[in-house]
Amino acid sequence: MAIDIKDIIKPENLVYSKSSLLTNRPMHYCPGCSHGVVNKIIAEVIEELGIQEDVIGVAPVGCSVLMYNYIEVDWHEAAHGRAPAVGTGIKRLLPEKYVFTYQGDGDCAAIGTAETIHACNRGENIVMVFINNGIYGMTGGQMAPTTLQGMKASTCPFGRDVQRDGNPLKMTDIVATLPGTCYVTRQAVHTAAAVRKTKKAIIKAFENQKNKKGTSFVEVVSTCNSGWKMTPMESNKWMEANMFPFYPLGDLKNE
Amino acid sequence: MREIRLMKGNEAIAEAAIRCGADGYFGYPITPQSEVMETLMALKPWETTGMVVLQAESEIASINMLYGGAGCGKKVMTSSSSPGISLMQEGLTYLAGAELPCVVVNVVRGGPGLGTIQPAQSDYFQAVKGGGHGDYKLIVLAPSSVQEMADFVELAFDLAFKYRNPAMILSDGMIGQMMEKVEMKPYRPRWTSEEIANLHPWATTGKPKSRERNIITSVELDANAFEVFNHKLQKKYQQMEEEEVRFEEFQCDDADYLFVAYGSSARICQKSVQILRGKGVKVGLLRPITLFPFPSKKIAELSNRLKGILSVEMSAGQMVEDVKLAVGCKVKVEHFGRYGGVIHSPEEVVDALEKKIIGG
Numbered sequence: 192m193a194i195d196i197k198d199i200i201k202p203e204n205l206v207y208s209k210s211s212l213l214t215n216r217p218m219h220y221c222p223g224c225s226h227g228v229v230n231k232i233i234a235e236v237i238e239e240l241g242i243q244e245d246v247i248g249v250a251p252v253g254c255s256v257l258m259y260n261y262i263e264v265d266w267h268e269a270a271h272g273r274a275p276a277v278g279t280g281i282k283r284l285l286p287e288k289y290v291f292t293y294q295g296d297g298d299c300a301a302i303g304t305a306e307t308i309h310a311c312n313r314g315e316n317i318v319m320v321f322i323n324n325g326i327y328g329m330t331g332g333q334m335a336p337t338t339l340q341g342m343k344a345s346t347c348p349f350g351r352d353v354q355r356d357g358n359p360l361k362m363t364d365i366v367a368t369l370p371g372t373c374y375v376t377r378q379a380v381h382t383a384a385a386v387r388k389t390k391k392a393i394i395k396a397f398e399n400q401k402n403k404k405g406t407s408f409v410e411v412v413s414t415c416n417s418g419w420k421m422t423p424m425e426s427n428k429w430m431e432a433n434m435f436p437f438y439p440l441g442d443l444k445n446e
Numbered sequence: 447m448r449e450i451r452l453m454k455g456n457e458a459i460a461e462a463a464i465r466c467g468a469d470g471y472f473g474y475p476i477t478p479q480s481e482v483m484e485t486l487m488a489l490k491p492w493e494t495t496g497m498v499v500l501q502a503e504s505e506i507a508s509i510n511m512l513y514g515g516a517g518c519g520k521k522v523m524t525s526s527s528s529p530g531i532s533l534m535q536e537g538l539t540y541l542a543g544a545e546l547p548c549v550v551v552n553v554v555r556g557g558p559g560l561g562t563i564q565p566a567q568s569d570y571f572q573a574v575k576g577g578g579h580g581d582y583k584l585i586v587l588a589p590s591s592v593q594e595m596a597d598f599v600e601l602a603f604d605l606a607f608k609y610r611n612p613a614m615i616l617s618d619g620m621i622g623q624m625m626e627k628v629e630m631k632p633y634r635p636r637w638t639s640e641e642i643a644n645l646h647p648w649a650t651t652g653k654p655k656s657r658e659r660n661i662i663t664s665v666e667l668d669a670n671a672f673e674v675f676n677h678k679l680q681k682k683y684q685q686m687e688e689e690e691v692r693f694e695e696f697q698c699d700d701a702d703y704l705f706v707a708y709g710s711s712a713r714i715c716q717k718s719v720q721i722l723r724g725k726g727v728k729v730g731l732l733r734p735i736t737l738f739p740f741p742s743k744k745i746a747e748l749s750n751r752l753k754g755i756l757s758v759e760m761s762a763g764q765m766v767e768d769v770k771l772a773v774g775c776k777v778k779v780e781h782f783g784r785y786g787g788v789i790h791s792p793e794e795v796v797d798a799l800e801k802k803i804i805g806g
């Protein structure tokens with residue numbers, strides 16, 4: 192007997208639905224990319240906390256530059272690396288609103304290093320989400336400040352040479368040392384369990400903002416399968432084997 | 447009752463900001479304008495009007511804090527001097543591209559490089575031609591007294607919000623540091639959140655159910671759509687050229703010769719006009735108050751009955767290009783100015799007119 196799709200799409204069979212805050216716009220991210228998963232988590236968190244009308248997001252320059260197309264809140268699209276300064280301006284003038292920034296590793300830990308460190312050091316009462324995929328995804332896979340030693344990228348085609356290029360930078364460890372941060376954690380989204388943990392971390396970060404505790408900084412160790420030139424499955428395995436030993440998951444600070 | 451005070455140009459900027467209902471100031475210290483933030487910090491406006499004052503980690507951060515605040519429909523401003531303004535250029539083009547209003551004060555010092563801390567007018571090109579990348583303009587006001595330093599803060603905010611465009615007050619170290627009497631304006635209350643939502647429906651205030659979400663952005667990946675957006679910007683700049691040109695004339699009616707000078711140089715040229723008139727030379731002064739939009743039409747109109755024009759600027763010759771463009775080749779136009787932090791004397795200006803224009 193042939194199965195009719197109409198017999199399956201019924202309310203009693205519903206096991207999952209997308210957040211009402213996610214727009215219907217198809218995401219531009221490469222299939223398998225971590226960005227889409229983290230965008231979705233943020234939409235879910237805002238919806239579940241019921242704070243949609245009070246949230247202002249700050250998108251970076253990087254693959255997530257168009258993130259404002261996907262979540263139904265007010266947005267600013269910042270210049271490359273400047274999201275923490277833009278977020279500071281918003282939060283200082285609208286202290287009762289929730290402000291979050293979302294940045295890649297080039298954005299947060301190279302060109303925007305000063306803005307990142309000083310926003311955290313002032314303890315700006317905002318949520319900062321940091322997508323560490325070890326590469327410049329948007330511009331075609333160049334070396335990032337986070338690219339691992341020996342890891343190949345288009346501007347280090349024979350692998351990162353620390354003598355020449357310096358060592359990969361652990362921005363999350365740096366901001367954890369600053370008194371302005373109240374919560375600093377490193378998560379991932381490669382498994383269902385990891386997704387749940389990241390979601391919990393982002394919920395906590397927004398709750399900290401509600402309680403005016405200071406800066407919450409959530410790193411998500413991520414894959415860029417296109418830039419890494421791997422399938423999504425291979426990327427996840429490679430990340431576990433190579434990224435996690437250098438960027439271990441877990442809370443660095445939780446006050 | 448009139449409230450008259452003796453104050454420095456930089457202090458006047460700070461006082462005027464609080465009085466005109468500014469919501470936020472973000473800045474980074476640099477001579478010769480640090481008194482702006484020092485005055486604000488000493489006045490503690492967060493305890494009175496509620497204005498926020500924050501020292502940023504750099505001018506890059508300051509201008510991006512403005513981008514954040516301006517996007518929320520708030521009246522935000524910064525001040526700096528030449529090297530700091532150079533660092534802000536990326537932020538300024540983003541503000542122009544996102545059509546955000548804000549006020550930026552440049553108390554110019556001599557360049558290039560770290561240069562001097564003495565007054566100069568050598569940031570004219572950067573101010574009036576855009577400064578950062580892309581086809582955009584700032585509204586540029588040039589005060590020539592401490593009174594105008596104060597008055598132009600409010601004017602700059604009004605124009606910035608009218609056109610949704612960044613406005614710059616292009617001053618210099620002389621007016622920033624000089625003390626003069628200033629008549630203070632009464633306090634204007636800051637906008638309430640309801641007023642902001644009504645006046646600036648584009649502002650990111652948190653999305654209520656009643657409206658679509660607001661997005662502050664300057665990115666558009668479709669070139670054709672972006673050309674259309676650029677047309678809109680150009681129309682806006684044209685409207686400014688039609689409606690916002692401001693200037694002051696000094697003894698122009700019967701003039702054979704004309705000085706064109708703004709800010710400090712205009713003050714010096716007033717004295718030069720007096721000296722020359724004493725010698726029987728019929729000379730006048732046109733002082734542009736808006737540098738963009740530039741009083742080109744007025745200069746063209748005056749040039750019909752002039753024998754020559756001297757553009758006087760504390761630079762190697764920047765504004766002179768706009769004077770020449772305005773005049774075409776109808777009359778002789780020359781530049782004079784000391785620069786690199788040196789201020790010309792009225793006598794040097796007289797000499798230059800006699801040698802370069804009358805005798806030349």
Ligand SMILES: Cc1ncc(C[n+]2csc(CCOP(=O)(O)OP(=O)(O)O)c2C)c(N)n1
Binds near residue numbers: 297322329
């Ligand atoms: C001032 C400036 N310099 C360089 C660029 C080009 N650029 C755009 S995105 C990017 C790197 C993005 O990498 P990352 O922040 O890691 O984000 P990802 O795409 O990996 O998520 C660069 C260098 C730019 N837009 N602006």
Ligand code: SF4
Binds near residue numbers: 414415
């Ligand atoms: S290039 Fe990399 S980071 Fe960008 S969308 Fe594709 S997979 Fe994601």
Ligand SMILES: [Mg+2]
Binds near residue numbers: 323324326335
């Ligand atoms: Mg990256």
